[in-house]
Amino acid sequence: MSIFAAGCAMAASAWAWPDRPITLVVPYTPGTGIDLVARQLSARLPQVLGQPVVVDNVPGASGNIGSERVARAAPDGYTLLVQVSTLVMNKSLYKSLPYDPVNDFAPVAQTSWGTLLLVRNPSAQKAATVPALVAEAKARPGALTYGTPGVGTPHHLAMALLTQKAGIEMLHVPFKGTAGAVTDLLGGRLDFMFLPVHVALPHIRAGKLQALAAGSDQRVPQLPDVPTLAEAGIDTGSVDMWYGVLAPKGTPPAIVERLNGAIAGILRQPDVAAAFETQGMVPAVSSPGDFARLVAKDAARWAEVVKKGGITAD
Structure with missing residues (x-):
């Protein structure tokens, strides 16, 4: 088949x-x-595209098993990946990934942002503001602790970036999941932690946790009195997690563009925004090009944090 014929096909x-x-x-x-x-997308895309859309959960290896499946799938628009920014973090955390998180995908559309909050147990005799945290950490390097759901998680890399920008040293205590870390934070056995808004908010409202700063560029609407990290004196840039849809590399641009338009229309629906809010997310409409630039930028940024911190998930 000639190149012209292949292109026509x-x-x-x-x-x-x-x-x-x-x-x-x-x-x-x-x-x-x-x-x-x-699941929000799968419930609504059939109304736009005229075909069923099913969700296939393929967990394992910090998202790498499912991501590899899509990276190796036919680039025909029928197998898509719904991922979070962990995708590009894994590029630097694992020495030998069987796929390239940046170059093996065609970004389709960002769907949302998820903000991380820096929190502490207010009953603990520890720093109650970000400047106080920095001062105490400098006075006692390694004495303050922070928990995460595991090595290389967004929560971990957000704190690694904070400590690098502030020039401080804290002790990382990794857990196998969020629940155990939150339990120890509430019990006063940990000093600090980054938590998603929807996880932290009930504890903050109950007076069991205190929010020191939001990791986003803007203050969190539910906590308007809580400063951003930049406002608190640490210019990390946003440590928000992005969520989005990606296709295998080589997917025809016409399919990518049609998917992008369909997803954008769904993200503008008020009930979708309300559903996202239950998980601490806000919708984010983007072009494929905008999302591709975000993916590449984040891969480079987190690679620098991982290298400087000597972090590995292997």
Whole structure:
């Protein structure tokens, strides 16, 4: 087949797309924030695209198993990845990934942002503000502790970035999941932690946790009196987690653009925004190009943090 004929065949295929069900691969267990994003999309995309859309949860290896499946799938628009910014963090955390998180995908659309809050147990005799935290950490290097759901998680890299920018040393205590870390934080056995808004907010409202700063560029609407990290004196830039949809590399641009437009329309629906809010997320409409630039920028930024901190997940 000539190059011209192959191009015509691809164009015809893209024009006919979709003519069968589409699969959204979620590389985590049901009930997670990224799973909620996928299920909101799967419930609404059929109304726009005219074909069923199913969610396939493929958890394991920090999202790498499901992500690899999509990276190796046919670039025909029928197998898509719904992921969080852990995707690009893994590029630097694992020495030998079987796929490239940046170059093996065609970014389709960012769907949302998820803000991380820096919190402490207010009953503990520890620094109650970010400047006080920095001062105490400098006075007693390694004495203050922080918990995370595990090495290389967004919570961990956010704190690693904070300590690097502030020039301080804190003791990292990794857990296997969020629940155990939160339990120890509430019990006063940990000093600090980054937590998603929806996880931290009930404890903050109950007076069991205090929010020191928001990791976003803007203050969190639910906590308007809590400063951002930049306002508190540490210019980390946003440590928010992004969520989005990606296709295998080589997916026809016409399919990517149609998917992007369909997803953008869904994200503008008020009930979708309300559903996202339950998981501490806010919708984010973007072009494929904007999302691609965000993915590449974040991969480079977190690579620097990982290298400087000597962090590895292997």
